[in-house]
Amino acid sequence: MAQTPTAKYRKDYQTPSHSISEIDLTFDLYDQATTVTAISTVKQLGEQNALVLDGESIELKSLKVNGTDWANYTLLDSKLEIKDLPEQFELSIETLVNPEANTALEGLYKSGGAFCTQCEAEGFRRITYYLDRPDVLAKYTTKVIADKQQYPYLLSNGNRVADGDLTDGRHWVQWQDPHPKPAYLFALVAGDFDVLRDQYKTQSGRDVELEIFVDKGNLDRANHAMVSLINSMKWDEERFGLEYDLDIYMIVAVDFFNMGAMENKGLNVFNSKYVLANEQTATDTDYLGIEAVIGHEYFHNWTGNRVTCRDWFQLSLKEGLTVFRDQEFSSDLGSRAVNRINNVRIIRGPQFAEDASPMSHPIRPEKVIEMNNFYTLTVYEKGSEVIRMMHTLLGEEGFQKGMKLYFERHDGTAATCEDFVSAMEDASGVDLAQFRLWYSQSGTPTLSVSSQYDSEANTYTLKVSQHTEATQDQSEKQALHIPFDVELYDSKGQVIALQSNGQQLDNVLNVTQSEQTFIFENVQEKPVPSMLREFSAPVVLDYGYSDDELIFLMVHAKNEFARWDAGQMLLAKYIKSNVSRVQNGESIELAESVIDAFRGVLLSESLEPAFIAEMMALSSHNEVSGWYKQVDVDSIAMVLKTIKVNIAEALEDELKAVYNHHAQESYTIEHAAIGKRALRNICLSYLAFTSEGNQYAQAQYQKANNMTDTIAAMNAANSAKLPCRSTLMDDYSEKWKHDGLVMDKWFALQGTNPADDVLSIIKDTMNHEAFSLKNPNRTRSLIGAFLNMNPVQFHAKSGAGYQFAGEILRELNSSNPQVASRLIDPLLKFRKYDDERQSLIKKELESLQSLDNLAKDLFEKVNKALES
Numbered sequence: 001m002a003q004t005p006t007a008k009y010r011k012d013y014q015t016p017s018h019s020i021s022e023i024d025l026t027f028d029l030y031d032q033a034t035t036v037t038a039i040s041t042v043k044q045l046g047e048q049n050a051l052v053l054d055g056e057s058i059e060l061k062s063l064k065v066n067g068t069d070w071a072n073y074t075l076l077d078s079k080l081e082i083k084d085l086p087e088q089f090e091l092s093i094e095t096l097v098n099p100e101a102n103t104a105l106e107g108l109y110k111s112g113g114a115f116c117t118q119c120e121a122e123g124f125r126r127i128t129y130y131l132d133r134p135d136v137l138a139k140y141t142t143k144v145i146a147d148k149q150q151y152p153y154l155l156s157n158g159n160r161v162a163d164g165d166l167t168d169g170r171h172w173v174q175w176q177d178p179h180p181k182p183a184y185l186f187a188l189v190a191g192d193f194d195v196l197r198d199q200y201k202t203q204s205g206r207d208v209e210l211e212i213f214v215d216k217g218n219l220d221r222a223n224h225a226m227v228s229l230i231n232s233m234k235w236d237e238e239r240f241g242l243e244y245d246l247d248i249y250m251i252v253a254v255d256f257f258n259m260g261a262m263e264n265k266g267l268n269v270f271n272s273k274y275v276l277a278n279e280q281t282a283t284d285t286d287y288l289g290i291e292a293v294i295g296h297e298y299f300h301n302w303t304g305n306r307v308t309c310r311d312w313f314q315l316s317l318k319e320g321l322t323v324f325r326d327q328e329f330s331s332d333l334g335s336r337a338v339n340r341i342n343n344v345r346i347i348r349g350p351q352f353a354e355d356a357s358p359m360s361h362p363i364r365p366e367k368v369i370e371m372n373n374f375y376t377l378t379v380y381e382k383g384s385e386v387i388r389m390m391h392t393l394l395g396e397e398g399f400q401k402g403m404k405l406y407f408e409r410h411d412g413t414a415a416t417c418e419d420f421v422s423a424m425e426d427a428s429g430v431d432l433a434q435f436r437l438w439y440s441q442s443g444t445p446t447l448s449v450s451s452q453y454d455s456e457a458n459t460y461t462l463k464v465s466q467h468t469e470a471t472q473d474q475s476e477k478q479a480l481h482i483p484f485d486v487e488l489y490d491s492k493g494q495v496i497a498l499q500s501n502g503q504q505l506d507n508v509l510n511v512t513q514s515e516q517t518f519i520f521e522n523v524q525e526k527p528v529p530s531m532l533r534e535f536s537a538p539v540v541l542d543y544g545y546s547d548d549e550l551i552f553l554m555v556h557a558k559n560e561f562a563r564w565d566a567g568q569m570l571l572a573k574y575i576k577s578n579v580s581r582v583q584n585g586e587s588i589e590l591a592e593s594v595i596d597a598f599r600g601v602l603l604s605e606s607l608e609p610a611f612i613a614e615m616m617a618l619s620s621h622n623e624v625s626g627w628y629k630q631v632d633v634d635s636i637a638m639v640l641k642t643i644k645v646n647i648a649e650a651l652e653d654e655l656k657a658v659y660n661h662h663a664q665e666s667y668t669i670e671h672a673a674i675g676k677r678a679l680r681n682i683c684l685s686y687l688a689f690t691s692e693g694n695q696y697a698q699a700q701y702q703k704a705n706n707m708t709d710t711i712a713a714m715n716a717a718n719s720a721k722l723p724c725r726s727t728l729m730d731d732y733s734e735k736w737k738h739d740g741l742v743m744d745k746w747f748a749l750q751g752t753n754p755a756d757d758v759l760s761i762i763k764d765t766m767n768h769e770a771f772s773l774k775n776p777n778r779t780r781s782l783i784g785a786f787l788n789m790n791p792v793q794f795h796a797k798s799g800a801g802y803q804f805a806g807e808i809l810r811e812l813n814s815s816n817p818q819v820a821s822r823l824i825d826p827l828l829k830f831r832k833y834d835d836e837r838q839s840l841i842k843k844e845l846e847s848l849q850s851l852d853n854l855a856k857d858l859f860e861k862v863n864k865a866l867e868s
């Protein structure tokens with residue numbers, strides 16, 4: 001590689017040398033040569049009269065200071081150093097960029113026929129030379145010039161202030177954003193779209209224009225996004241007292257996008273996957289995903305844009321908090337239990353796996369080579385759990401007081417995680433001194449609990465010890481402040497009040513030491529404890545529950561999450577014991593009482609269908625793999641499949657009855673209807689493994705009047721390798737081959753095909769007319785699904801899966817390093833596999849490491865993995 005990338009450390013933060021109060025941008029848009037003129041008002045802040053600007057992959061055309069050519073500068077690889085500057089000046093920079101050649105999709109690029117931008121984290125430097133750091137906030141004016149016929153819509157942040165026509169068929173629009181912002185929130189879009197329009201009146205009576213821009217012909221797929229946007233605006237006013245602050249809010253859906261969406265001020269750019277939906281093209285999961293992402297980006301307007309991050313190490317300040325807010329939004333609008341279960345699945349599965357991987361880092365990282373590598377589950381999802389723990393400790397009222405104080409103190413500025421915690425602490429009076437460690441300590445703590453009942457003294461004792469294992473980034477760990485939510489039940493399922501020293505206790509215990517004992521008085525009989533209720537902290541709970549206790553909790557726990565969790569723990573016991581049995585050459589066993597417990601859940605008339613569906617879902621292969629230091633891929637797969645088959649056979653009649661009972665004539669996206677479909681489709685996923693599986697899948701596919709049921713039928717056919725699989729796949733492809741977004745579901749089914757020859761199927765599929773490695777959605781659907789969700793085939797002993805991954809990664813390293821860097825994650829965990837597999841994966845990592853043009857993104861990950 002040309003130059004070894006260097007790391008940045010959080011401890012090295014320095015305030016900027018200059019401020020930029022205003023920037024006036026002009027874009028003269030052409031596919032291969034766009035001229036960008038940037039005129040900034042700059043002021044020196046410290047002693048130094050040199051200004052060092054960031055810039056990458058752009059050509060400097062001219063540089064002027066106060067209107068005069070300025071020759072006193074040095075142009076380095078990714079820096080422009082301008083010397084001997086006056087204290088205050090106007091800086092004019094002209095750069096040339098090539099949007100069409102930009103396959104990395106960072107900076108200014110073309111998505112299909114449209115121009116668009118992506119600047120977070122450090123993409124603005126691919127547009128002009130600038131102080132591209134989040135603590136430099138300026139007021140932006142942006143003029144966009146382009147061909148009028150090809151690009152009738154010219155958009156940027158803020159309000160539209162002027163427009164006009166030019167003589168050569170080109171036109172221009174000027175935008176002004178009154179809110180000072182860092183460069184990462186800048187956006188520009190130029191294209192031809194269909195527009196869905198609506199209005200919103202804010203709490204205080206201001207009118208806001210809402211506009212959603214989609215590709216021509218897609219207007220019938222934009223409604224749900226608009227409804228979700230309006231719901232988000234309303235919810236943020238009602239729950240957080242936060243109102244929108246511009247006259248217009250625009251969302252543009254584009255097909256080529258590296259992540260989900262981007263919260264640019266007043267002009268969100270979205271991956272079309274999180275905008276476009278109708279019942280024929282999108283599943284219920286897609287609908288809910290759209291609601292969550294539209295909410296997330298909207299909520300960033302306050303938590304991210306009004307108060308932004310001082311430096312990128314503080315990313316969780318806006319992301320953890322905004323994920324918490326979007327989770328609460330989805331929970332207030334839909335089922336709280338189902339949302340919590342799905343969020344916890346992400347923490348326990350992929351986030352815990354990240355903690356145990358070479359990429360382990362605290363939610364506020366200490367060291368970064370490529371910032372884009374730190375938009376992680378740890379920063380986002382664990383970051384949200386950290387906010388949630390504060391919410392648990394402070395209560396809703398205390399938390400909202402903290403939010404208010406946070407905005408009072410930091411609105412319009414760039415803040416730190418420490419600023420947030422201080423505001424929470426000062427507003428509520430709750431001591432968060434030890435709690436702060438969650439920001440700096442990485443890894444997953446284990447809470448080991450033992451219990452003792454004293455029938456003479458009528459006391460019940462819980463002994464709790466916490467331990468966090470060393471991670472690759474951090475060898476020493478300290479005791480954390482862990483909110484531990486506990487409830488005790490008597491044998492009739494009644495709640496036993498928690499008392500100590502004659503005082504009533506709260507359910508949330510404060511675990512703060514490595515070992516701690518909690519003694520509860522007045523306990524008249526040996527209780528069943530329900531622990532870590534609501535997953536009150538992102539930790540592993542280790543307690544020796546008996547089957548009977550777990551079955552008891554599945555029925556009696558007052559809180560739905562706790563019931564689900566008991567079911568999961570019960571299954572986990574059997575998964576673990578059966579993996580050992582398989583390894584010892586014994587047969588797989590599942591107790592009759594376990595089957596009975598799940599029969600009870602399935603047939604329950606008091607539980608919501610959506611919740612029953614969650615109860616019936618087995619842990620994924622990935623989650624189970626996380627329980628082991630050394631993963632036995634094949635044994636885990638065999639156990640999961642056999643348990644599925646056993647339950648399917650034992651409950652076949654009940655599954656059929658529930659399946660038939662929940663059939664619906666018409667499609668609505670109301671939560672009750674979604675729940676019924678979810679239950680019916682989980683029944684189908686079991687029935688697929690019975691003798692009538694093929695009939696069921698085929699019949700459902702034929703009758704389906706919506707994408708949820710269509711995909712569920714195909715999924716069932718795929719995972720149970722049913723004979724109808726290929727017919728259904730062919731039919732679907734014939735119907736949707738013109739539509740990449742809809743084909744993504746089909747690509748994912750190809751990637752997760754359990755057939756032994758899946759690799760040659762995938763290679764053929766790469767020639768499908770709808771596939772392109774240039775499109776991140778297509779790549780993630782087909783290749784990502786194979787690497788992440790087809791463990792048996794990906795880890796085939798031959799090493800063919802690894803070689804294939806290596807080839808793809810080498811290609812993406814050149815075209816789109818961000819996508820490559822996401823895709824490589826499963827390879828980083830190579831130490832978890834047997835020696836043969838380890839050396840095969842290592843070979844691929846080494847081959848990447850030796851590339852001359854290895855991108856920073858992969859450089860950082862590959863090196864960490866090989867150091868492990």
Ligand code: B3K
Pocket residue numbers: 120121259261262263296297300319372375
């Ligand atoms: N803030 C963006 C993510 C940017 C990712 C940069 N690689 C979307 C979000 O979290 O809302």
Ligand code: ZN
Pocket residue numbers: 296300318319322
């Ligand atoms: Zn975000």
